[in-house]
Amino acid sequence: MKIALVGNPNVGKSTVFNALTGSNQQVGNWAGKTVERKAGTIHRDNLEIELVDLPGTYSLTAYTQEEIVTRQYILREKPDVVMAMVDASNIERNLYLVLQILELAPRVVIGLNMMDLAKSSGISLNAAELTKALNVSVVEIVAAKGVGIDKFLAEAVRVGLLKKDPLVRQVPYPSELEEKIQAMENLLKDISWASQYPLRWLALKRLERDPEIGQEWQSVSAPESSKDKKRETCCDSGDALNYKLKNIIELPGNDLLQSYEEEGWTKDHFEMAFADAKYNYISQILPRFLIQEDLRKPSLTDSLDRWILSPIWGYPVMILVLALVFWASFIASAPLGEAVSQGMAWAADFLVSLLQWIQAPAFLTSLVRDGIFAGVGAVLAFVPQIAIFFAFFSFLQDSGYLARAAFLGDRLMQLMGLHGKSFFSLVSSFGCNVPGIMATRTLEDPKDRLITMLLNPLIPCVPRLGVMSAVVAAFFPGTRGAMIMLSLLLISMLLVMISALFMRKVVDQKERSAFVMELPLYHLPTLRNVLWPTWHKTYTFLKRAWTFILAASIVVWLLSSFPQGVPMNSTWAGKMGEWLEFIGKPLGFDWKIMVAIIFGFTAKETTLSTLGILYGVAADASQSIAQAMTGAMSPLRAYTFLVVYMLYIPCLASVVTTYKESGSLRWTAFGIAYNLILSFIIGWIIFHGGQAMGFQ
Amino acid sequence: MERSLGELKPGERACVERINGGGALRRRMMDMGIVPGVELEVVRCAPMGGPLQIRLKGYYLAMRRGECAKIVVSGEQHKAIEHTLASR
Known part of the structure; x- marks a missing residue:
C-alpha cells in the first residue's frame, strides 16, 4: 500500500513521518529537484506500507518546486491514501489545501495537529463535527508527544482498504x-x-x-525498491523517480x-x-x-514577536542569537575539532609505524602521513563545527525563528535583489561556506537559490578569517590591523552586493519570486526533529565530499613531494607555482604566494603552513610564519594577497557542495571562474591603485 | 474608501477588495488565503521600508511593501456577513 503524507509547511509532518518510520527511511532528492524526498517502509497487519513524506506545500498548483513534486506524486504515483496533516491553529488555510487534495484523491485522512497551540490562541475544534462537515475521517494527534500517530496510520490503512472510494462532499461553486x-x-x-x-x-x-x-x-527508472538489501537502510540518496513524456x-x-x-x-x-x-x-x-x-x-507568539520583531529590539536579539550560534558552532566546538585532528594524527602514526614495521617504502609512509591523513584530517576537523551548526539550524528553523530572521534581514537583501531567506544562508557563510550553501534549501525559488549559492564563496569563513588575521597582525600591528581587517570585510560585503546585482543579470529568471512568507507560531522542536536532520546533513556532507577530499589530498601530496628529495621550488608544485607566476606578477606575487594559493584550494587554513614551508620557517606557529613573510613582502603586496586570498575559490568542500546542491556542472564552473576572475581584477586594482597612490 | 494594504498603519485592519496584477504573485497570495473579502491586520512594519507583518485567518504573514501595494483594501466590511469567520 502506498501512503503519501501531505500538508502545509510547519505542520509537524516530519515528526509524524519520523515516528512512523523510525530509522527505516531513505532520504534523498526528487529527480531533478533540490527538494528533499523522504520515503520509508512500515509493516502493519501483514501489510507492507510505503510511506512517502511529500514536501510541505500550500497548494497543488504548479508554482513552486514543492507544489510540483507533491502534485506529480499524487497524479503519477497515485497513492492509495493521502494522510493530510492539518494545523489546528491555522485551520482555514490548511483546509484550503485539503479541499484541493480531496478533489484529486478521494481517499484522505486528516490528522489534526497542534490542538494545544490552537487552544492557547483561543480556538477549540470539534473533530467529530469536522468529520461530518467534510465526510472525511479526522484523527486528533499531538505529533510532538507521539499521541495519536498510530491511530492516524490505522485510520489511513482502513480507508485504503475500503472497497469503494468514500463519497466526499464537493465544494459548492x-x-x-x-x-x-x-x-x-x-x-x-x-x-x-x-x-x-x-x-x-x-x-x-x-x-x-x-x-x-x-x-x-x-x-x-524502476519504482522505489526499498526492499533491496544492498542499499543502505538509512540515508540512501533516494530513488530518482524519473518520468518521460x-x-x-x-x-x-x-x-x-x-x-x-x-x-x-x-x-x-x-x-x-x-x-x-x-x-x-x-x-x-x-x-x-x-x-x-x-x-x-496575547498568545505566546504575540508576546515573543513584540521583542523579536521589534523595530528597535529585533536586531540586537538577532545579533545575540547569531552570536550564540557562531560561538557554539565555531568557537566552543574547537576542542572537538582538535580531538578529531588528534585522533587522525594518532591513526596516522599507528599506520606509519605499521608500515615501517613491514618495511614499506618511504614514499608510501609519506603518502599515508603527509598526504591522506594530513589532507583528510584537515577537512574532518571541521565536521564537528558543521554538525553543531546544523543542529542549531534545525532548531532555529523548526522553532520558527528562521522566518523571523528572514523578516528582519529582508530589507538588506532587497537592496541586493535577493530574498529575505538568503540572509541566513549568507550569514551562515561567515562560519563555513558549506552549511551556508546547504542552507539555501530554505529558498523556494530555484533561481534565488542559485544566486545565493554563487554569492556564498565571497564571504570569508572562520578558517579564512583566522589566516587573514594572522597575516594582518604580522604586517599591520596595533590598531591599524583592526582597520585593515575591517576594510577587508567591507570589500567582501561590497562585492557580495555588486555580485548579487550582477548574478541577477546572468541568471535568467522569468518571474521574480514573491516575498510572501509565513511566520509560523513559535514552538519548541522535539529533540528528534533537531538531531535527525543534523545527523543526516552531516552524513550527506561527508558522503559527498570524502572521495573528492581524498583524491585532492593525494594529488596535492604527489605534486608537492615529487621529484623526491628536492627543495620545494623544484617539486612539481613548485614548478607549477613558477609557471603560474605570470598570473601573479601583475598583482606583485612571487611564485611562493602562487604555490600557497594553489594549495589553499583543498582547505584554506593550510595556506599558512604551506607558506611556512616555503619561507623555511620550521615552527608551526602561525605568528612566526607571518613574521617570516614580513621580510619578503611589502605591506601593499600583503594587502593585495589578503584580498585575493579572501575572494578566490573558497575550498574544495564548498565547490563539491555547490555542485551537489545546484546539480549543475556549468554553474559550478561559472562560480569558480567568477571567483578567480573577480579576485584577480580586485587584486590588480588594489595593487596598482595602491602603487599609484604612493603606498608601499 | 480604497487604499492599498501598504498604506495601512500598524494595528489597522481592512478587508481585501481586489488584488492587482496576476501570475505567480497573485496565485501565491491566493494560496496563503488572501482573497477578496478577507480581513487583514497590519501588525508591524520592519524599519527602513522593510516588510510588513500581517495577520489574517489567525496566522502571520510577512510581505514586502511592493507586494502589499498590489492589494487593494477597503475600510468598510461590506462583505461582513458572508465572511465573518474567514476574516477572524
Whole structure:
C-alpha cells in the first residue's frame, strides 16, 4: 500500500513521518529537484506500507518546486491514501489545501495537529463535527508527544482498504461557475484518457488551462525498491523517480475555453474564482466545528514577536542569537575539532609505524602521513563545527525563528535583489561556506537559490578569517590591523552586493519570486526533529565530499613531494607555482604566494603552513610564519594577497557542495571562474591603485 | 474608501477588495488565503521600508511593501456577513 503524507509547511509532518518510520527511511532528492524526498517502509497487519513524506506545500498548483513534486506524486504515483496533516491553529488555510487534495484523491485522512497551540490562541475544534462537515475521517494527534500517530496510520490503512472510494462532499461553486464546470465535464467524460482522474478535478484544471492536463507520463527508472538489501537502510540518496513524456492527448474544449475567454473568463479569472469558492466554503462550514473564544490575553507568539520583531529590539536579539550560534558552532566546538585532528594524527602514526614495521617504502609512509591523513584530517576537523551548526539550524528553523530572521534581514537583501531567506544562508557563510550553501534549501525559488549559492564563496569563513588575521597582525600591528581587517570585510560585503546585482543579470529568471512568507507560531522542536536532520546533513556532507577530499589530498601530496628529495621550488608544485607566476606578477606575487594559493584550494587554513614551508620557517606557529613573510613582502603586496586570498575559490568542500546542491556542472564552473576572475581584477586594482597612490 | 494594504498603519485592519496584477504573485497570495473579502491586520512594519507583518485567518504573514501595494483594501466590511469567520 502506498501512503503519501501531505500538508502545509510547519505542520509537524516530519515528526509524524519520523515516528512512523523510525530509522527505516531513505532520504534523498526528487529527480531533478533540490527538494528533499523522504520515503520509508512500515509493516502493519501483514501489510507492507510505503510511506512517502511529500514536501510541505500550500497548494497543488504548479508554482513552486514543492507544489510540483507533491502534485506529480499524487497524479503519477497515485497513492492509495493521502494522510493530510492539518494545523489546528491555522485551520482555514490548511483546509484550503485539503479541499484541493480531496478533489484529486478521494481517499484522505486528516490528522489534526497542534490542538494545544490552537487552544492557547483561543480556538477549540470539534473533530467529530469536522468529520461530518467534510465526510472525511479526522484523527486528533499531538505529533510532538507521539499521541495519536498510530491511530492516524490505522485510520489511513482502513480507508485504503475500503472497497469503494468514500463519497466526499464537493465544494459548492457559484451557479455561474458550476455551469461552466459542468459544460467542461460533459466534454471530457467520454475521453478514455480522462477516466484515470476524477472528472471534476480534470474539468477545473482544464478551465485553468493547466499545461499538464492531457499529458501522459511514463516512469523511466524502476519504482522505489526499498526492499533491496544492498542499499543502505538509512540515508540512501533516494530513488530518482524519473518520468518521460509519453504522449500528449488533444483534449476537447478549446472552443469552449475560447468562448469563455471572450466573456472575460480567462485562466486567471477561473483560478481566482475557484480559490474564492473554496475559501468561501471553508468559512461556511467553519462555525460547525470551530469555537472562537474571545481571548484578550496575547498568545505566546504575540508576546515573543513584540521583542523579536521589534523595530528597535529585533536586531540586537538577532545579533545575540547569531552570536550564540557562531560561538557554539565555531568557537566552543574547537576542542572537538582538535580531538578529531588528534585522533587522525594518532591513526596516522599507528599506520606509519605499521608500515615501517613491514618495511614499506618511504614514499608510501609519506603518502599515508603527509598526504591522506594530513589532507583528510584537515577537512574532518571541521565536521564537528558543521554538525553543531546544523543542529542549531534545525532548531532555529523548526522553532520558527528562521522566518523571523528572514523578516528582519529582508530589507538588506532587497537592496541586493535577493530574498529575505538568503540572509541566513549568507550569514551562515561567515562560519563555513558549506552549511551556508546547504542552507539555501530554505529558498523556494530555484533561481534565488542559485544566486545565493554563487554569492556564498565571497564571504570569508572562520578558517579564512583566522589566516587573514594572522597575516594582518604580522604586517599591520596595533590598531591599524583592526582597520585593515575591517576594510577587508567591507570589500567582501561590497562585492557580495555588486555580485548579487550582477548574478541577477546572468541568471535568467522569468518571474521574480514573491516575498510572501509565513511566520509560523513559535514552538519548541522535539529533540528528534533537531538531531535527525543534523545527523543526516552531516552524513550527506561527508558522503559527498570524502572521495573528492581524498583524491585532492593525494594529488596535492604527489605534486608537492615529487621529484623526491628536492627543495620545494623544484617539486612539481613548485614548478607549477613558477609557471603560474605570470598570473601573479601583475598583482606583485612571487611564485611562493602562487604555490600557497594553489594549495589553499583543498582547505584554506593550510595556506599558512604551506607558506611556512616555503619561507623555511620550521615552527608551526602561525605568528612566526607571518613574521617570516614580513621580510619578503611589502605591506601593499600583503594587502593585495589578503584580498585575493579572501575572494578566490573558497575550498574544495564548498565547490563539491555547490555542485551537489545546484546539480549543475556549468554553474559550478561559472562560480569558480567568477571567483578567480573577480579576485584577480580586485587584486590588480588594489595593487596598482595602491602603487599609484604612493603606498608601499 | 480604497487604499492599498501598504498604506495601512500598524494595528489597522481592512478587508481585501481586489488584488492587482496576476501570475505567480497573485496565485501565491491566493494560496496563503488572501482573497477578496478577507480581513487583514497590519501588525508591524520592519524599519527602513522593510516588510510588513500581517495577520489574517489567525496566522502571520510577512510581505514586502511592493507586494502589499498590489492589494487593494477597503475600510468598510461590506462583505461582513458572508465572511465573518474567514476574516477572524
